[in-house]
Amino acid sequence: MMNITYGCILLLFASACLASIDAHDFPDKQMQLRHQALIGELRCPQCLNTNLAGSDAMIARDLRREVRRLLMDGKSDNEILSFMYERYGDFVLYTPRLHMGTIFLWFGPLLFFLAAILIFLSIIKNRRKSIRQEVDREELAAILRAHAKDLD
Amino acid sequence: MWARLPVIKNKSLIIPLLLFFSLAALLWRSFSLEDPSLLPSQLLDKPFPEFNLEDLHSSSRIRNANDLLGDVSLVNVWATWCVNCLIEHPVLTRIAQGGVTIVGLNYNDDLQKALAWLDRHGDPYSFHVRDNNGTLAIDLGVYGAPETFIIDESGIIRYRHIGVVTEEVWAEKLYPIINLLRGKSA
Numbered sequence: 374m375m376n377i378t379y380g381c382i383l384l385l386f387a388s389a390c391l392a393s394i395d396a397h398d399f400p401d402k403q404m405q406l407r408h409q410a411l412i413g414e415l416r417c418p419q420c421l422n423t424n425l426a427g428s429d430a431m432i433a434r435d436l437r438r439e440v441r442r443l444l445m446d447g448k449s450d451n452e453i454l455s456f457m458y459e460r461y462g463d464f465v466l467y468t469p470r471l472h473m474g475t476i477f478l479w480f481g482p483l484l485f486f487l488a489a490i491l492i493f494l495s496i497i498k499n500r501r502k503s504i505r506q507e508v509d510r511e512e513l514a515a516i517l518r519a520h521a522k523d524l525d
Numbered sequence: 526m527w528a529r530l531p532v533i534k535n536k537s538l539i540i541p542l543l544l545f546f547s548l549a550a551l552l553w554r555s556f557s558l559e560d561p562s563l564l565p566s567q568l569l570d571k572p573f574p575e576f577n578l579e580d581l582h583s584s585s586r587i588r589n590a591n592d593l594l595g596d597v598s599l600v601n602v603w604a605t606w607c608v609n610c611l612i613e614h615p616v617l618t619r620i621a622q623g624g625v626t627i628v629g630l631n632y633n634d635d636l637q638k639a640l641a642w643l644d645r646h647g648d649p650y651s652f653h654v655r656d657n658n659g660t661l662a663i664d665l666g667v668y669g670a671p672e673t674f675i676i677d678e679s680g681i682i683r684y685r686h687i688g689v690v691t692e693e694v695w696a697e698k699l700y701p702i703i704n705l706l707r708g709k710s711a
Contacts, residue, residue: 418668431633432668435659460666462567488544495537 404444411440411453414468418461566685567666573600573680574664581631581639581653588654593680597706598626599699600674601650601690602662604634605642607670613690614646620695621649625703629653632662632670675699677706 399405409426415436417428425433425440436457443453457465469475568574573590580586593600601617603610621627629650631639636655643653656662665674675684684702686694 418666430668432659432662435633435663438658439660439663459567460663461668462666485544488540492537492540 399441399444407450408437408441408444411444411450412437414466415440415454415457416465416467418465424467566682568682569685571682573674573676573682574661576654576656576661576664578654578656578661581629581636581643581655584655588652590680592652593628593676594678596626596678597703598628598651598676599703600628600630600676602630602632602665602667602670602672604632604670605638606634607632609689610671611646613671614649616690616692616695618647618649620690620699626651630661630665631655632667633657633659673699675702675706677709 399408412425415425417423417425417430417433417436419430419432420428423433425436439456440453443456448456454466458470463469463475469478471479573593575590577587577589580588599617599620617627627650629652631653633656636657639653639655654661659667665672669687671689673686673690674682675686677683683706684699686698690699
């Protein structure tokens with residue numbers, strides 16, 4: 374009974390997957406896997422946060438077909454990504470390319486991380502310095518003396 | 526102890542404040558951008574992509590990019606399934622009556638429906654190419670309809686407008702650009 378339930382749940386997902394990907398035929402399994410990978414990392418230009426694989430938009434359907442055509446033409450994965458980039462820009466790639474417009478996107482976090490380390494180090498340094506300065510030797514000696522007296 | 530912390534003397538404490546303000550400025554800018562769904566065109570100032578597509582009205586006539594040369598023109602991506610195309614149609618008609626060449630790119634459409642649509646609503650276009658597989662649309666980076674491109678007389682893409690061409694869009698964006706381009710070519 375349990376197995377049947379799980380089977381049904383699986384089937385639900387299976388149909389969702391099949392519905393979103395056109396039944397394209399490929400000469401070999403390898404190319405089909407490459408197609409799947411490519412439409413997984415290309416973003417649908419119309420629907421703001423879905424990849425080509427997961428979108429039902431007309432443009433996503435056309436672009437999936439275009440990716441297939443380019444694969445059949447013997448284009449490499451990189452050439453296909455460039456093809457899309459030349460037409461749809463940074464938006465279409467989930468891993469944006471490195472150029473002036475995306476430099477902050479790539480290295481901004483590193484910059485913030487380095488800044489955090491610098492600030493952290495300077496705080497530690499300052500604290501050490503201020504602790505050292507605050508020890509008043511005479512005051513300390515007086516406290517120790519008083520304490521010694523108490524013990525006597 | 527806290528009272529003695531050198532707040533102003535320690536210059537490095539200004540850094541987080543600066544970082545905060547730069548981040549705030551960045552977020553302010555990105556949240557006030559017009560509309561995240563409007564993608565910038567990759568093709569601005571580049572030649573109109575090559576194509577060989579049937580004319581909508583006569584399938585034996587093949588149109589190509591040379592048909593766009595010689596005059597500043599609008600290339601309008603439209604389809605019968607596109608509701609907003611009907612909204613901009615009267616505006617395009619007025620623009621064409623004003624003497625601007627408009628070329629239609631009939632996008633992923635049914636031929637009979639497209640012809641019937643033009644019969645019913647009028648055809649202000651100089652000609653239409655029939656992009657039944659969306660191949661030219663992909664080369665143009667089109668992802669919906671309507672979209673309108675301004676092409677100069679030597680076939681270079683000068684402007685892309687995504688969405689409906691309203692009277693305001695025409696008056697404030699398209700018309701000034703066309704005027705500028707015509708001034709240059711005259």
